[in-house]
Amino acid sequence: TALPISYFVPPEIYGRAGVIAVNIHPSLLPQYAGVNPWQSMKAAKETKGGVTLHYITDKIDAGKVIEQRCFTMDLNYGIEDARNKSEQIAAEILLSFLMSIPGMKLI
Numbered sequence: 001t002a003l004p005i006s007y008f009v010p011p012e013i014y015g016r017a018g019v020i021a022v023n024i025h026p027s028l029l030p031q032y033a034g035v036n037p038w039q040s041m042k043a044a045k046e047t048k049g050g051v052t053l054h055y056i057t058d059k060i061d062a063g064k065v066i067e068q069r070c071f072t073m074d075l076n077y078g079i080e081d082a083r084n085k086s087e088q089i090a091a092e093i094l095l096s097f098l099m100s101i102p103g104m105k106l107i
Contacts, residue, residue: 008060009021009023009056011058014056014057020055020101021055021056022054022055022056022063022066022097023053023054023055023056023061023063024051024052024053024090024093025051025052025054025061026038026049026050026086026087026090027041027049027050027051027052028049028050028051028052028068028070029054029061029062029065030061030062032046033060033061033062034060034061035060038079038083039079041075041082042075042079045075046073046075047073048071048072048073049070049071049072049073049082049085049086050068050069050070050071050086050089051068051069051086051089051090052065052068053065053066053067053068053090053093054066066097067093067096067097069089069093071085071086071089073085
């Protein structure tokens with residue numbers, strides 16, 4: 001099925017010289033690639049969640065991995081708990097990545 005346009009960054013954007021295009025995905029890629037991995041993770045009774053920071057390419061969630069972090073989860077308590085943990089880790093990874101860029105200053 002086609003992805004909604006809001007989930008796909010076209011090559012005209014990420015391919016521009018001088019632009020670093022990254023994505024944060026709420027799973028340990030390549031597992032559970034795609035727009036919303038949560039239902040698949042719940043159906044599989046997954047106990048290990050994670051976050052992947054990777055470069056954007058013309059294939060969804062297939063770019064070179066920059067960093068991954070995993071965490072233990074129990075989807076019996078609901079997807080929302082796992083999402084919250086994932087979002088916290090995503091923020092930490094993104095901040096670390098941005099601070100690693102020479103000359104980057106965050107206000």
